[in-house]
Amino acid sequence: MLRAIVIDNEKSLNQLKKLAGTNDNVNLIASFTDPLEGLANLADLEPDVVFLSTDMPEINSIAEQIIKSCPDTCIVFVASHDDYALKAFELNALDYLLKPVTRERFCQCVDKLLKYGGGNIDARSFHDLNYHFNENSKKLFIEFEGETILIKPEDIYQT
Numbered sequence: 001m002l003r004a005i006v007i008d009n010e011k012s013l014n015q016l017k018k019l020a021g022t023n024d025n026v027n028l029i030a031s032f033t034d035p036l037e038g039l040a041n042l043a044d045l046e047p048d049v050v051f052l053s054t055d056m057p058e059i060n061s062i063a064e065q066i067i068k069s070c071p072d073t074c075i076v077f078v079a080s081h082d083d084y085a086l087k088a089f090e091l092n093a094l095d096y097l098l099k100p101v102t103r104e105r106f107c108q109c110v111d112k113l114l115k116y117g118g119g120n121i122d123a124r125s126f127h128d129l130n131y132h133f134n135e136n137s138k139k140l141f142i143e144f145e146g147e148t149i150l151i152k153p154e155d156i157y158q159t
Helices: 010-021 035-045 059-069 085-090 103-117 123-135
Strands: 002-007 026-032 049-053 074-079 095-098 140-144 147-151
Touching: 002 010, 002 035, 002 103, 010 026, 010 103, 026 035, 035 049, 035 059, 049 059, 059 074, 074 085, 074 103, 085 095, 095 103
Parallel strands: 002 026, 002 049, 049 074, 074 095
Antiparallel strands: 140 147
């Protein structure tokens, strides 16, 4: 089960709380309308995922602080429009939800979190994988026996 927190405005917060409450794979451990209050409680709560609104002031700074203070925590951005999508993925967001979030789309996001970033998987490995991909484009991702492996081209030998 994913331990989740939501940082969003009141209206969207209630919608996400309702969606999380109807999903057996999500345990909503806290919600905040004040992003600074959310950040202050992050380390103590140790969430697997933060659903973070892009409508918050200083969103880049907030996301970066989450990454620094809790590197194993995945971030899912929740937005009124797609203007922030590129920046979100540059910050290694695991997903990007557009408001109003539908139950179907929320469930898809939770499935992705369980598969790649939370629950039984080390979320840091996903963030590391994205970091290496963004910083060093001369690497290959190979799926082998159910795992994704990062390979440098110089490590491939011809036999």
